[in-house]
Amino acid sequence: MDNDVEKIIAKAKRIVPSPDDRREMRRNVELFVKQYTVRNEASLRLLSKEGSEGSFFMRWWTVFTRNNTSMAIALLIALLVGGGTSFAAERSLPGETLYPIKVAVNEEVRGWFSGGSEGDAAWEARKAERRLEEAEALAREGNLSAEARADIALRLSSHASAFNAETKKLQAEGNTVSSLEAHSNFEASLKAHERILANLAEKGDTKELSSFLGEVRAKRAIVAEARAADEVKISADASGDFKEAAEGKLNAARNKLSEVRAFIASRTGVSANMEISSLASVDFKTSEEGDLSVAEAALARGEAAMEKGAYGGAFADFSEVIRLAQEAKLIVQAEQRAERRSGTSSSESRVKGEAEVSSKNETRTETPASNVNLKTNGAVRVDLGL
Incomplete structure (x- = not known):
């Protein structure tokens, strides 16, 4: 286990965060502590008392370690693998070196802010x-x-x-x-x-x-x-109270269709002003039932329901419009991802290439590092230089 962690950390050290990456990491920490410490008055009093002692990071680290050890450890790891390594991990696949960072660190940290x-x-x-x-x-x-x-x-x-x-x-x-x-x-x-x-x-x-x-x-x-x-x-709700929600969903449905029109047009050369039924013939159907022409029909059905005062049914129809349009967009995005990956044989070589480019194009500024021990079954020492 310790050996695996050491290998991951060794890989992480190959990619050097740029100054912009470091600034982004600091902003993320500030956002995190604002969201999670403002609810704890005791932590705020502690911060106020110790505000003049130590660095920004150490003051907040004291708050975290006294209130949530696991959160503090996760934050440390997030900082450790921030910048270039974190971005590289986002492209990793199961079985590759940085994949544990992607799922256990990147996604965990992002989940803190879902709310x-x-x-x-x-x-x-x-x-x-x-x-x-x-x-x-x-x-x-x-x-x-x-x-x-x-x-x-x-x-x-x-x-x-x-x-x-x-x-x-x-x-x-x-x-x-x-x-x-x-x-x-x-x-x-x-x-x-x-x-x-x-x-x-x-x-x-x-x-x-x-x-x-x-x-x-x-x-x-x-x-x-x-x-x-x-x-x-x-759909069973036909009350006037639901009218405003249905009208809002109608606008959202129209905007979504316009968004998908423009999105597809920008990648196919098809005019963004073409009717949805015409766009559907350009092989962007998500299924027989779920293409853009069906989305257009659902929009018309919802508008008719609105005129009859069936606001609940109209809301459901407009939700269907958004769902079908989103399916079409996801298909195109998947094709784009496949094209971007097609020129490289494996994610391992992509990570290596990114590390080499980072080393060549960025000037590394050495800063004093704090030695931190992460204790599992054994101990792993890592350098945290922010």
Whole structure:
């Protein structure tokens, strides 16, 4: 275990954060402490008392270690792997050296700022999407091994379970609208990636890819069922009190369609002013049922419901518009990611290349380092130079 940690830290030291990276790290720390210490009056009194003693970092570190040891350790690791290493880890895949930093540090730190059940649900859905992107990247490279598939599938199930727990909290609070939006967005992501994986399987089917695709389909079906249940509840609400929410969702649906029009046009040369039905013919369908022309039809259906005063049903229709448009956008984004990765054989070489470029183009400023011991079963000494 200690040896593995030492290898990760050795890899991290190869990439030197630039001055801009260091400034960004400091801003992140400041944002973090503002959010988490302002709620603790005892911590504030402690900070006020010790405000003139030591550096900025050591004053805040004292607060953290006295109130939440695990949070302090996570913050230390986040600082350690900040800057270039953190960015490099974002591109790593299961089985690669920096992947533990991506999932155990980067994602953990970002999760601290999600805020509330709605934000937590959105972040769990995004983490699930990141796992799907990783599976697709490995499949394209022919590296989706049984071990990698099992790792990704396990994490995907964990994210889906956490997402479900957060949406249940929203429902318990009577916030069906936020629950619907969360389910709708997650379904759009799962459906888009399901189609991407299906296309990859058609090009070069493997046992592991087919197995993983089945798991994704099962999870998408569960989320779709929950989304439909939310829509039933909302559609039953035809009260005037729901009118404002439906009008807001109508504007959001129109804006989303315009956004996707422009997004696709900027990458295909197709006019952004073309009708949605025309854009749908440019092979950007997410499925037979879920293409942009269907989104256009859902928009018209929702507008008709608005005229009849069926505001709950209209809200559900406009949510469908956003979901279908987002599916189309995700398909295009996936194609772009594949193009960016196509020129490199492995993520390991990408990390090495980034480290070499960083070393050549940035002047390293040496600063006194504090030696910090991270104790697990043994001890690992790391240099933290900020």
